[in-house]
Amino acid sequence: MRVLLVEDDEPVAQSLRRGLLRYGFTVEWVPTGREALTAAAELDGAEPYDVVLLDLGLPDVEGLDVCRALRERSAVPIIVISARSDEADRVVGLELGADDYVTKPFGMREVIARIRAVLRRAQPANAGRAPSGPDRYGPRLTIDRRAGRVHLDGSPVALTPKEYDLLGFLTEEPGALMSREQIMEAVWDAHWFGPTKTLDVHVAALRRKLAGAVAIEAVRGVGFRLEILDAGALPA
Ligand code: CA
Numbered sequence: 367m368r369v370l371l372v373e374d375d376e377p378v379a380q381s382l383r384r385g386l387l388r389y390g391f392t393v394e395w396v397p398t399g400r401e402a403l404t405a406a407a408e409l410d411g412a413e414p415y416d417v418v419l420l421d422l423g424l425p426d427v428e429g430l431d432v433c434r435a436l437r438e439r440s441a442v443p444i445i446v447i448s449a450r451s452d453e454a455d456r457v458v459g460l461e462l463g464a465d466d467y468v469t470k471p472f473g474m475r476e477v478i479a480r481i482r483a484v485l486r487r488a489q490p491a492n493a494g495r496a497p498s499g500p501d502r503y504g505p506r507l508t509i510d511r512r513a514g515r516v517h518l519d520g521s522p523v524a525l526t527p528k529e530y531d532l533l534g535f536l537t538e539e540p541g542a543l544m545s546r547e548q549i550m551e552a553v554w555d556a557h558w559f560g561p562t563k564t565l566d567v568h569v570a571a572l573r574r575k576l577a578g579a580v581a582i583e584a585v586r587g588v589g590f591r592l593e594i595l596d597a598g599a600l601p602a
Contacts, residue, residue: 367485368414371395372402372432373421373447378470382419385474385551389538391481399427406436414442417481417488420464421447422455430458437463443484445477474552475531503537504594506579523575528553532568536582536592545589 369386373379374397383393394415396402402424408414418436422429429446436444446459446467456467465484468477500510500517508517514530516523525533531553536544546562554564569582569590581593 367416368392368394369481370402370405370415370418370442372397372399372419372424372429374398374423374425375421378421381551382474382477385477388548388552389474389478397425399424399429399432402432403427403435406439414440416442417484418442418444419447419477419481420444422452422459423449430455430462433459433464434462441488443481443488445480445484447472473554475535501537503540504579504596507576507594509534509537518576518579525575526568526571529568529571529575532565533572533576536590537580537594540592540594543585543589543591547589549589 367390369391371379371382371386371393373382373395376397379395379397383395386393394405396405402418402420405415420429420433420436422433424432433444433446436442443466444464446456446464447470448456448459448467449470456469459467465487466480468480500508500513500515502508506519510516511534516525516530516533532549535549535552546565549565550562569584572580573582579595581595583591583593585591
């Protein structure tokens, strides 16, 4: 999946880019509206973009004009990035053909969720297919990402929103070591530099609620690794 990222604020762009790469997206970053319109010439090319992330506050061209120009050329899904104060811009952006928006400041998981949602809507070829069911992790745990529900041995597990986000992130790639910074950035905020004690509290809650189904191993000085426990852990 190729993302065209139009964002003039370099720290924001780099953070988004890192996050998107981690989720398996390819990212082309341009910092100006002019370059966005040049890149848009590729929209119908051999390697078209799958989604455009468009900051409305650009230094050279009005973001809304970029949005309109992109939409005139292509049906590519457009997600507008706006500042909290620019409600009118968001509305106009949607009227000009943007598919969704995120408001600064945002977390990486929110951006990924919005991208996945617009990609789902943009793929009518899949519309006739049965919706994908819950993802199964070992013999006991299922996560239904569409419904936002977690089941253990067939019974719903009550998770707080952050516990759910944390579990969703750690199960994206079971067995992978994720650093505290990666987790904080993905689950709490795109720009997290503070203490990460709250992460330990949420890990402890997940361990308690999902005991026997997953193991969340702490790797000292680095982060955490989630392992799916196999059938051997099933109660008799
Ligand atoms: Ca900007």
